[in-house]
Amino acid sequence: MSQKEKKDIDDRFKKFGTVSFTSLTKVNDFIDYLEKGKVMGTRCKDCGQVFFPPRANCYKCLSSNIEWFEVAGKGKLLTYSKLKYAPVGFENDLPYSIAVLDYGDYKIFGRIAGSVPEEEIKLGMEMKTVVNTLPNGQLNYVFEKA
Amino acid sequence: MGKVAIIGVGQSAFVRGYPGSIRELAFDGFKEALEDAQISVKDIDASIICSAPEYDKQRSPSGVFAEYLGLIPQPTCYLESLCSSTSMGLRMAYSLVQSGLHDVVAVLGFQKMSEISSAESQERMGRGADIQWESPFGTMMPAYYAMFAKAHMEKYGTTLEDMALVRVKSATYGQVNEKALFRKPVAAENFSDPNHFMSGPVSSPLRVGDCCANADGSSCLIVTNKEKAKAMSKKPIWILGLGAASASVNMSGRDLFTGLSVARQAAEQAYKMAGVNPKDIDVAEVHDCFTISEIMAYEDLGFAKLGEGKELVRNKETYKEGRIPVNVDGGLLSKGHPIGATGGSQIRTIVLELRGDAGEMQVKNPEIGLIHNIGGVGLYGAVTILGR
Numbered sequence: 001m002s003q004k005e006k007k008d009i010d011d012r013f014k015k016f017g018t019v020s021f022t023s024l025t026k027v028n029d030f031i032d033y034l035e036k037g038k039v040m041g042t043r044c045k046d047c048g049q050v051f052f053p054p055r056a057n058c059y060k061c062l063s064s065n066i067e068w069f070e071v072a073g074k075g076k077l078l079t080y081s082k083l084k085y086a087p088v089g090f091e092n093d094l095p096y097s098i099a100v101l102d103y104g105d106y107k108i109f110g111r112i113a114g115s116v117p118e119e120e121i122k123l124g125m126e127m128k129t130v131v132n133t134l135p136n137g138q139l140n141y142v143f144e145k146a
Numbered sequence: 147m148g149k150v151a152i153i154g155v156g157q158s159a160f161v162r163g164y165p166g167s168i169r170e171l172a173f174d175g176f177k178e179a180l181e182d183a184q185i186s187v188k189d190i191d192a193s194i195i196c197s198a199p200e201y202d203k204q205r206s207p208s209g210v211f212a213e214y215l216g217l218i219p220q221p222t223c224y225l226e227s228l229c230s231s232t233s234m235g236l237r238m239a240y241s242l243v244q245s246g247l248h249d250v251v252a253v254l255g256f257q258k259m260s261e262i263s264s265a266e267s268q269e270r271m272g273r274g275a276d277i278q279w280e281s282p283f284g285t286m287m288p289a290y291y292a293m294f295a296k297a298h299m300e301k302y303g304t305t306l307e308d309m310a311l312v313r314v315k316s317a318t319y320g321q322v323n324e325k326a327l328f329r330k331p332v333a334a335e336n337f338s339d340p341n342h343f344m345s346g347p348v349s350s351p352l353r354v355g356d357c358c359a360n361a362d363g364s365s366c367l368i369v370t371n372k373e374k375a376k377a378m379s380k381k382p383i384w385i386l387g388l389g390a391a392s393a394s395v396n397m398s399g400r401d402l403f404t405g406l407s408v409a410r411q412a413a414e415q416a417y418k419m420a421g422v423n424p425k426d427i428d429v430a431e432v433h434d435c436f437t438i439s440e441i442m443a444y445e446d447l448g449f450a451k452l453g454e455g456k457e458l459v460r461n462k463e464t465y466k467e468g469r470i471p472v473n474v475d476g477g478l479l480s481k482g483h484p485i486g487a488t489g490g491s492q493i494r495t496i497v498l499e500l501r502g503d504a505g506e507m508q509v510k511n512p513e514i515g516l517i518h519n520i521g522g523v524g525l526y527g528a529v530t531i532l533g534r
Contacts, residue, residue: 021273022277025278053276053279078297079403080293082349082350083284083286083349084347085286085288085349086268087265087268087271087285088266089269098283098284098285099293100398100400100403106398108398109276109283109397123297138282
C-alpha cells in the first residue's frame with residue numbers, strides 16, 4: 001500500500017447559514033440534527049454546564065465529555081434588529097432580522113422567521129427556535145412566535 | 147504625576163480613498179508625532195504596530211513599516227484588538243517602558259479601508275464577531291449595535307431624536323477639526339427628512355446618520371518613562387489609569403444589552419488606578435461608532451446614571467461648555483473610523499486638550515482626561531485616564 005488512503009473530510013458544517021465561514025468543527029453533528037428538524041445544544045457530562053451554541057470542550061472543567069440536548073420550549077425575545085442593508089453574500093436574504101432569545105439556562109442568537117410581521121415583534125415576547133431551510137439549500141434556525 | 151508619559155502625538159487626516167499605500171499612510175501619522183515630540187527616529191527603542199487585519203493585502207505590516215519609517219533594527223511587533231488596537235498598544239507600551247525593557251516606544255495605528263467596498267467591509271467587520279455561529283446569519287456591526295439601541299430605547303425610553311442629537315453635537319465639532327472626514331453641519335431635522343441621506347435605514351432602529359463611516363488613516367503615540375519625559379518634553383502628559391476587559395464574542399453569552407460590560411469593567415479599573423472618579427474627568431473621548439454607543443458610554447463611564455445618558459446630550463452637558471465635554475473633536479461619527487488608527491486619534495485629542503494645544507477644539511483648562519475605546523461589539527474595552 002504505497003498510496004495514501006484518501007480520508008473523507010467531515011465538512012458538514014459548511015451547510016450552516018446562508019454563507020458558512022467554517023467547515024471543520026467537532027460539533028458537526030449539529031448539522032445532522034438540523035436535517036432531522038432539531039436544534040441542539042451541548043451539555044458537559046462531567047460538570048453539567050450547558051452550552052449554546054454547542055461546544056466540544058468545557059472551559060469550566062476542561063472536559064471533552066459532552067452530550068447533546070434539544071432546544072425545547074420557549075425563550076423570551078431580548079432584542080432584535082431588522083437589516084435593510086447586508087454584508088457581501090447576504091443581499092438576497094434582505095430584509096431579515098437578527099435577534100437574541102433568552103431560555104434561562106442559555107441564550108440563542110439567530111434570525112427571526114421572515115413570516116413574523118415586524119409590527120407583531122415585541123421585546124419580551126415568547127418565541128421558539130425552529131429549523132429553517134434557506135432558498136439556497138443551506139440550513140439555519142429561526143425564531144417563530146410561540 | 148504618573149510613571150509613564152506620552153510625549154508626542156500625531157495623526158494623518160482621516161479620508162476616503164487615501165492616494166497612497168499603507169506605509170505612506172503610516173508615515174503621515176508617524177512624522178507628525180516625531181515632530182510633535184521634537185525627537186528623531188533614532189530616539190525610538192521599539193515600535194508596536196496596531197490595526198485590524200484583512201482590509202489591505204499586507205501580512206505582518208510591522209516589518210514593512212519599521213523599514214519604511216527607519217525603525218530597524220529595533221524590535222517591532224503587531225498588535226490587534228479590532229477598533230481598540232491602539233489603546234491596547236498604549237497599554238503594552240506602558241508595560242514595556244515601566245518594566246525598563248525599553249525607554250521610548252512608538253505606538254502606530256493605521257487602517258486603509260477604502261481598498262474594498264462598503265459591503266465587503268461590513269462582511270469583514272461582521273467576521274470580527276463569531277464566524278462559526280453568528281456570521282452565517284449575515285451579521286454586521288450596525289445590526290449588532292442596533293440590537294443594543296433597541297434594548298436601550300425599550301428599557302430607558304431613549305429616543306431616535308436623542309440619537310440624532312449625538313450626531314448633531316458630533317457635527318458641531320467635526321466642522322472645526324481639520325483632520326475629520328465629515329465637516330458639514332448636521333441638523334436634527336435631517337433625520338426626519340426622508341429625502342436626506344442621514345435618515346436612510348441601515349438596520350432598525352439605526353439610520354445612516356447614526357453610523358460612523360469607514361476611513362483611511364493613521365495615528366501615532368510616543369511613550370516614555372518619567373526621567374526621559376522630563377528631559378525630552380516640555381509638556382509630558384502622564385498615563386494615570388489603564389483599564390481593559392473582554393466579553394463573550396457571541397451575543398448568546400451576553401447578559402447586558404443596554405450597555406457594554408467591558409466599558410464598565412475597564413472604567414472601574416482605570417478610575418481605581420488613577421485614584422479619581424467620574425466627577426474628576428474634565429474632558430473625554432468616547433467610542434461613538436454609533437450614536438447609541440455614545441449614550442451608553444456616558445452611563446458605562448459613570449458620567450450619567452443608568453438610563454439617563456440621553457439627558458446629557460439633551461441638556462448639552464457634553465458640549466464644550468458643558469459639565470463634561472465629550473468628543474469635542476467630532477468623534478468617530480465625524481472623523482471617520484479607520485479602525486486601527488482610531489484609539490490613537492482619541493488619545494491624541496485628549497493629549498492636545500490637556501496640553502492646551504487643541505486650538506478651536508480646546509476646552510477650558512482641563513487637568514484630567516479620559517479615553518473610552520471599544521473593539522468589536524463590546525468585545526474588547528479599554529479605558530485610559532491621562533493627566534497633566
